[in-house]
Amino acid sequence: MRCTRQKEKILEYLQATTVHPTAEQVYESVRSSLPRISRGTVYRNLEKLCRKGEAIELYIGGRVSRYDARTGGHGHLCCRSCGLVADVDVPFDHTFHQEVVERTGFKVNGSAVQFNGVCPACQKKEQKVKKEATQ
Ligand SMILES: [Zn+2]
Ligand SMILES: [Zn+2]
Known part of the structure; x- marks a missing residue:
């Protein structure tokens, strides 16, 4: 219990x-x-x-x-600067999935899309730092 x-x-x-x-x-x-x-x-x-x-x-x-x-199938946006992980709804690409199965013979149960980069808030911060450094 x-x-x-x-x-x-x-x-x-x-x-x-x-x-x-x-x-x-x-x-x-x-x-x-x-x-x-x-x-x-x-x-x-x-x-x-x-x-x-x-x-x-x-x-x-x-x-x-x-x-x-x-x-359920959704992608993730991962910011390397602040560690943010946010959901993003991207339509699942079945042809991509199928191609992986055909090429590898792998039995796929699921997949996840992960986008690594810098979030808008961190981009702003980085730009500000750059600007200050050049002044
Ligand atoms: Zn960030
Ligand atoms: Zn999520």
């Missing part, structure tokens, strides 16, 4: 947020309503949710994993 409640709280939090939190952020936030939950429980439940397909784990270049309860 208790385990289910903890898992539900974690999933609830993931579904309510769009920040694609790290396990640590999930722990910090779930702890406010379940003060006795342990870090290990959070990690284990995140793993379980991903295994059951209720959440996805995102690997963003070298950083810790981020979690997302939005499992």
Whole structure:
């Protein structure tokens, strides 16, 4: 019973947020309503949710994993400067998918599109820094 409640709280939090939190952020936030939950429980439940397909784990270049309860096909915009991870709805390209299957014989269960770069807010900041440096 208790385990289910903890898992539900974690999933609830993931579904309510769009920040694609790290396990640590999930722990910090779930702890406010379940003060006795342990870090290990959070990690284990995140793993379980991903295994059951209720959440996805995102690997963003070298950083810790981020979690997302939005499992339907969508892409991610990842800012290398501030660590922002935002959703972007891009129509899924089935021909691309098909080509990968044909070329590799790989049995594909899913794929994720990740765009790495710099978000508009960071671009502005970078421009400002450049300007100040040339003045
Ligand atoms: Zn940024
Ligand atoms: Zn997402």
